[in-house]
Every structure is written in C-alpha cells, then in structure tokens.
Amino acid sequence: MTRLRGGADGDLPNLRGGALPRAEELASGAMLLRGFAESESAALVAAVAQVAASAPFRHMVTPGGYQMSVAMTNCGAAGWITDRRGYRYSAIDPAIDRPWPVMPPAFRNLARRAAAAAGFDGFAPESCLVNRYVAGTQLSLHQDRNERDYAAPIVSVSLGLPAVFLFGGLKRSDRPRRVPLASGDIVVWGGPARLAFHGVAPLAAGDHPLTGGCRINLTLRQAL
Numbered sequence: 441m442t443r444l445r446g447g448a449d450g451d452l453p454n455l456r457g458g459a460l461p462r463a464e465e466l467a468s469g470a471m472l473l474r475g476f477a478e479s480e481s482a483a484l485v486a487a488v489a490q491v492a493a494s495a496p497f498r499h500m501v502t503p504g505g506y507q508m509s510v511a512m513t514n515c516g517a518a519g520w521i522t523d524r525r526g527y528r529y530s531a532i533d534p535a536i537d538r539p540w541p542v543m544p545p546a547f548r549n550l551a552r553r554a555a556a557a558a559g560f561d562g563f564a565p566e567s568c569l570v571n572r573y574v575a576g577t578q579l580s581l582h583q584d585r586n587e588r589d590y591a592a593p594i595v596s597v598s599l600g601l602p603a604v605f606l607f608g609g610l611k612r613s614d615r616p617r618r619v620p621l622a623s624g625d626i627v628v629w630g631g632p633a634r635l636a637f638h639g640v641a642p643l644a645a646g647d648h649p650l651t652g653g654c655r656i657n658l659t660l661r662q663a664l
C-alpha cells in the first residue's frame with residue numbers, strides 16, 4: 441500500500457472498511473487515488489451545474505460522423521471539441537459562439553493536489569472537459585493526444601454512479617485492465633503512461649445521491 445496524503449481534509453479514514461488501498465498504481469505513471477475527491481464531491485457537482493447552465497451538455501459528432509453517447513461540456517480557457525472537421529481544443533463553445541465558462545478554482549486546485557499525490561508536481565490545467573454518462577453510455581478505447589505536449593499528466597475525477605474504467609497499454613491491442621471507479625475516485629496518468637489507451641465500459645443503471653441516474657467525469661488537462 442502506498443502512503444498517500446489525503447484530500448482537502450488530510451488523512452481521511454478509509455470509509456470502505458480498509459479493504460482497498462487508498463492509492464494504487466495501475467501502471468508505471470498511472471495512479472488510482474481512491475476517495476481523493478470524496479469530501480468535496482458535492483461542491484464539485486454543484487459547480488458542474490453552474491458550468492452547464494452557461495455551456496449546456498451536448499452530444500458532439502466524431503470526424504467519422506458518429507454522435508457520441510457521452511454528453512459533454514467544458515470549462516476553462518480551452519475546451520475539447522469534436523465535429524466533422526476533427527478533434528481539437530477551442531477557446532469558443534461552438535454551440536453558443538462564446539468562450540467556455542471560467543474553470544472553477546476548486547477544479548484546478550483539486551487537480552493540482554491529485555497530480556502532486558501521483559508524483560506530478562506543478563500541474564496547472566487550463567482545460568476541463570466534463571463528461572456525463574447515463575445507463576448504457578460508454579467511451580471506447582482511445583488515447584488523449586490533442587494536447588500540445590505530453591509532459592503534463594491527465595487528471596480524471598469520478599462523481600456519482602460507479603463505472604468500470606478500461607485502462608490499457610500503449611498499443612490499442614493491449615488488453616485493458618478493468619478498474620472499478622466510485623464517486624470521489626481520481627485517476628492520474630502521465631509520464632510513461634501518458635499515451636495509454638483508455639475508455640469506459642457501458643454504465644450500469646443506478647441511482648446515486650449526488651447525481652441521480654448519471655455519472656459525471658471531470659478530465660483536467662494542460663492542453664495549450
């Protein structure tokens with residue numbers, strides 16, 4: 441078990457009975473930080489609602505013409521988008537032709553602490569992609585490679601319904617690990633794992649006190 445400085449409240453008790461380590465290395469450069477965002481999860485969900493009030497969730501279209509099952513929005517100086525022209529970052533929300541909402545300071549602060557806990561100091565994301573999953577929604581295996589450079593890690597925060605994260609290797613054909621994620625869990629991957637293939641298995645139906653019938657995922661990146 442890796443010793444881990446906790447979230448906002450320091451050394452939290454393990455609310456899951458001590459059965460699972462708080463921090464688990466998924467691969468070299470990839471860490472699962474269980475419960476790291478738990479104590480601030482309600483505030484994060486409230487902040488997501490504020491973001492979505494300005495920049496509504498929408499189902500974007502891939503360059504190949506498929507509509508994504510995950511509903512997405514963004515906040516921060518750059519938002520990840522896809523349309524028939526390709527995958528990229530944009531300072532403007534194309535749905536409303538205005539800049540994305542400002543990133544809540546709590547997002548940036550949490551991401552910086554989580555990255556540091558995983559061994560990546562100085563993380564300063566200017567982009568937060570917000571994904572919303574409902575029962576049956578999935579995200580197929582892919583690499584995050586639209587960022588300007590790959591020196592910074594990716595920080596991924598799970599809120600609401602649980603999911604199975606698929607964490608593969610550097611080749612698409614590498615069989616992915618199936619990693620159960622609960623609300624408040626954070627996965628950080630960078631360094632030798634920065635270009636690992638990853639995805640999300642189809643979400644199981646459920647009802648979560650924080651988010652009802654959905655799962656919210658925050659993906660924080662240094663994109664520019």
Ligand SMILES: [Mn+2]
Nearest residue numbers: 582583584638
């Ligand atoms: Mn991704």
